[in-house]
Amino acid sequence: MPRVVVDVMLKPEILDPQGQAVANALPRMGVSDVSAVRIGRRIEIEFTGEPDLERAREIADKLLANPVIEDFTVRLVKADEPTEAHS
Amino acid sequence: MPRVVVDVMLKPEILDPQGQAVANALPRMGVSDVSAVRIGRRIEIEFTGEPDLERAREIADKLLANPVIEDFTVRLVKADEPTEAHS
Numbered sequence: 001m002p003r004v005v006v007d008v009m010l011k012p013e014i015l016d017p018q019g020q021a022v023a024n025a026l027p028r029m030g031v032s033d034v035s036a037v038r039i040g041r042r043i044e045i046e047f048t049g050e051p052d053l054e055r056a057r058e059i060a061d062k063l064l065a066n067p068v069i070e071d072f073t074v075r076l077v078k079a080d081e082p083t084e085a086h087s
Numbered sequence: 088m089p090r091v092v093v094d095v096m097l098k099p100e101i102l103d104p105q106g107q108a109v110a111n112a113l114p115r116m117g118v119s120d121v122s123a124v125r126i127g128r129r130i131e132i133e134f135t136g137e138p139d140l141e142r143a144r145e146i147a148d149k150l151l152a153n154p155v156i157e158d159f160t161v162r163l164v165k166a167d168e169p170t171e172a173h174s
Contacts, residue, residue, distance in 0.1 A: 009131070019130075022146075025150060026150075029145075029146070031142060031145075033136055033139065034132055035133045036131075036132075037130060037131070037133070038131045039131075040128070040129045040131070041126060041128060041129060042095075042096065042126070042129040043106075043124060043125070043126050044096070044123075044124070044125045045123075046121065046122045047120050047121055047122065048120050052120065058116075059113065059118060063109060063116070
């Protein structure tokens with residue numbers, strides 16, 4: 001069953017200390033070609049029936065994102081989206 | 088410039104209390120057709136040069152995901168991916 005994915009990211013003008021902490025750690029790993037890292041939330045919503053993008057947008061607006069500092073996007077993800085899972 | 092997005096989610100067998108808290112709050116919003124909510128992290132990595140998926144996978148493996156409880160996927164996102172930003 002397809003799911004709705006809500007991606008919540010800090011607005012570009014908002015400082016992202018977590019992302020900067022990761023970016024600062026990269027040189028120690030020998031990684032020098034990364035210019036920026038930003039960290040946000042990915043929320044997967046499974047509906048009992050057909051996935052409802054409008055409903056997901058309403059949920060994101062009210063529960064998942066802080067409109068003052070965050071933007072969010074809503075999209076439909078097919079159940080078999082290649083999740084190149086690595087563990 | 089295209090970016091690499093790393094999506095980190097808890098493995099399916101791992102309990103997701105945050106996701107359940109959101110799912111439990113939905114009926115109060117009048118939402119009754121959601122069967123599950125799972126919350127993970129979305130990390131956007133910007134490279135100075137060409138985006139490097141292999142490098143991003145290495146970063147995810149070492150810094151971004153806990154292989155014991157999390158899976159991650161790595162994908163290239165074009166700069167102009169429609170970010171239906173809502174704020």
